[in-house]
Amino acid sequence: MSYDSAKWEVVIGLEIHCQLATKSKIFSGASTAYGAEPNTQACAVDLALPGVLPVFNKEALRMAVKFGLAVDAKIGLRSVFDRKNYFYPDSPKAYQITQMDHPIVGKGHMDIELENGESKRIGITRAHLEEDAGKSMHGSYHGMTGIDLNRAGTPLIEIVSEPDMRSAKEAVAYMRKIHSLVRYIEISDGNMQEGSFRCDANVSVRPRGQQELGTRAELKNINSFRFVERAINHEIERQIDVIEDGGRVVQETRLYDADKDETRSMRSKEEANDYRYFPDPDLLPVVIDEAYVEQVRQSLPELPEQKKQRYMAEFELSIYDAAVITASRELAAYFEIVAAQCGDAKLSANWVTGELSAKLNKAELEITASKVDAEAFAGLLQRIKDNTISGKIAKEIFEAMWQGEGSADEIIESKGLKQITDSSAIEAMVDEVIANNPEQFAALQAGQDKLMGFFVGQVMKASGGKANPGQVNQLMQKKLKS
Amino acid sequence: MSLDADEVKKIAYLARLKIEEADIPGYVSNLSDILDLVEQMNAVDTAGVTPMSHPLDAVQRLREDVVTEGNQRELFQAIAPKTEDGLYLVPQVIE
Numbered sequence: 001m002s003y004d005s006a007k008w009e010v011v012i013g014l015e016i017h018c019q020l021a022t023k024s025k026i027f028s029g030a031s032t033a034y035g036a037e038p039n040t041q042a043c044a045v046d047l048a049l050p051g052v053l054p055v056f057n058k059e060a061l062r063m064a065v066k067f068g069l070a071v072d073a074k075i076g077l078r079s080v081f082d083r084k085n086y087f088y089p090d091s092p093k094a095y096q097i098t099q100m101d102h103p104i105v106g107k108g109h110m111d112i113e114l115e116n117g118e119s120k121r122i123g124i125t126r127a128h129l130e131e132d133a134g135k136s137m138h139g140s141y142h143g144m145t146g147i148d149l150n151r152a153g154t155p156l157i158e159i160v161s162e163p164d165m166r167s168a169k170e171a172v173a174y175m176r177k178i179h180s181l182v183r184y185i186e187i188s189d190g191n192m193q194e195g196s197f198r199c200d201a202n203v204s205v206r207p208r209g210q211q212e213l214g215t216r217a218e219l220k221n222i223n224s225f226r227f228v229e230r231a232i233n234h235e236i237e238r239q240i241d242v243i244e245d246g247g248r249v250v251q252e253t254r255l256y257d258a259d260k261d262e263t264r265s266m267r268s269k270e271e272a273n274d275y276r277y278f279p280d281p282d283l284l285p286v287v288i289d290e291a292y293v294e295q296v297r298q299s300l301p302e303l304p305e306q307k308k309q310r311y312m313a314e315f316e317l318s319i320y321d322a323a324v325i326t327a328s329r330e331l332a333a334y335f336e337i338v339a340a341q342c343g344d345a346k347l348s349a350n351w352v353t354g355e356l357s358a359k360l361n362k363a364e365l366e367i368t369a370s371k372v373d374a375e376a377f378a379g380l381l382q383r384i385k386d387n388t389i390s391g392k393i394a395k396e397i398f399e400a401m402w403q404g405e406g407s408a409d410e411i412i413e414s415k416g417l418k419q420i421t422d423s424s425a426i427e428a429m430v431d432e433v434i435a436n437n438p439e440q441f442a443a444l445q446a447g448q449d450k451l452m453g454f455f456v457g458q459v460m461k462a463s464g465g466k467a468n469p470g471q472v473n474q475l476m477q478k479k480l481k482s
Numbered sequence: 483m484s485l486d487a488d489e490v491k492k493i494a495y496l497a498r499l500k501i502e503e504a505d506i507p508g509y510v511s512n513l514s515d516i517l518d519l520v521e522q523m524n525a526v527d528t529a530g531v532t533p534m535s536h537p538l539d540a541v542q543r544l545r546e547d548v549v550t551e552g553n554q555r556e557l558f559q560a561i562a563p564k565t566e567d568g569l570y571l572v573p574q575v576i577e
Binding site: 022023024028029030031037038039040041042043044047049055056057058059060061080085087088089102136137138141142143144145146147148149274276279281283284285286287 | 496498535536538540541542543544545546547548549550551553554555558559564566567568569570571572573574575
């Protein structure tokens with residue numbers, strides 16, 4: 001971020017497209033499985049052959065309602081499908097079936113955590129059901145474009161936020177929360193590489209203090225958290241440059257190019273953004289009742305926000321640790337097993353958000369693919385808790401466990417890493433270190449307290465890291481007084 | 483309410499319809515007449531009438547989420563003008 005934030009205010013709203021994890025498409029019985037041979041999962045309905053009719057998928061409805069309840073939104077008991085008309089070869093009907101005036105999910109909200117530890121509420125305007133389009137392949141087809149319609153008709157919810165975000169970081173935080181939520185409630189796999197979860201960002205800037213919103217540009221189809229932040233920051237700087245050079249921002253759609261780290265105008269779509277929405281005569285209004293909504297509500301798991309609050313209350317975790325752990329349902333499940341087995345939730349949280357997460361990040365693994373399972377991890381923490389090993393040695397053991405060398409106990413045994421808690425043995429080492437460093441000891445006795453660290457360090461080193469640091473400290477204090 | 487020739491051209495473009503220049507005055511007058519009729523209907527007081535989204539007084543039936551359609555690519559592509567590697571080929575779309 002290199003703009004003057006005292007001078008400029010940034011306004012961001014996001015539209016998130018999230019594929020629903022149904023087995024079949026939203027209006028047809030074709031499979032939604034990813035990665036099939038081109039056009040082997042595009043049936044007559046998806047191809048818009050004459051005479052076909054769409055029939056709405058029950059599960060897509062249930063998942064959309066589930067999302068609405070999870071963001072505390074009003075559920076549309078009567079929702080209506082509309083046609084959004086445009087010509088593009090990845091949409092053979094020449095319209096997309098979506099919801100305009102009567103979406104399935106109305107106003108809701110999502111809280112995000114800011115860097116300063118506070119939380120901020122982001123408004124959700126609405127979320128509606130719609131169908132995804134196919135994919136276009138450019139190049140290597142004799143100057144023609146190849147079309148794969150396997151994705152056409154995959155159910156989506158488009159989640160539209162209020163323009164409540166004030167920085168790229170907030171936008172990323174919001175996107176991550178929504179991403180975590182849809183996976184929690186099991187309505188989407190959230191796979192960004194496969195395009196299951198992607199977003200458009202509406203970005204504008206205005207001089208701080210100005211009421212009226214600046215002209216916005218829409219950044220299309222961003223499919224990674226890193227790119228969202230970069231694309232938005234880039235766009236903010238571009239708009240400020242335009243205004244400071246005396247120009248005007250034009251309302252347009254821009255595409256982010258990750259390779260060049262720039263956004264560029266998509267002129268082709270600029271012309272005639274006139275979608276002429278009207279109710280789809282092929283589909284009747286979708287009517288549900290309160291009992292149905294209640295039934296869906298009962299199926300909701302504990303949500304990340306609720307879990308976070310519970311961890312803070314029950315385990316006395318910091319808001320940061322609680323937020324990190326509850327961001328993923330799988331990580332939270334792992335943590336709960338570790339905490340229950342080792343009997344120390346704070347120690348578990350420190351290790352799960354620290355060593356374990358670092359290791360997973362480095363190896364680019366999800367928690368479910370961790371080389372050390374929750375039971376084994378708890379076994380390691382138990383040995384810290386009962387003073388068999390120090391935290392420092394535990395890191396070495398964790399590394400060995402990750403390499404598949406066995407359980408914590410086996411490694412402690414085979415490598416002789418058991419902590420020395422025998423006072424007389426430690427005292428002998430303390431005496432030796434003092435004897436070898438008479439000048440420093442005299443200085444310590446004369447009041448140079450910072451030398452205490454030096455002595456403890458030397459004793460720890462002499463013990464190969466195996467002495468109990470607390471005991472070393474106590475013994476040093478004793479020596480000093482005697 | 484009446485349309486002008488440019489609006490008619492725009493509507494035709496949006497619908498990707500090719501219209502002859504000579505026919506435009508006819509479309510202008512016909513389409514304007516339709517809009518005038520709608521305007522007359524707008525005069526009716528509809529306060530308290532629920533907007534209708536479908537002429538049938540029925541609600542949508544739902545489908546179970548099961549895969550019922552198998553691969554019929556060969557059959558469908560037999561009528562396509564051009565295909566390659568399983569893809570439908572269309573005139574180049576420039577982004």
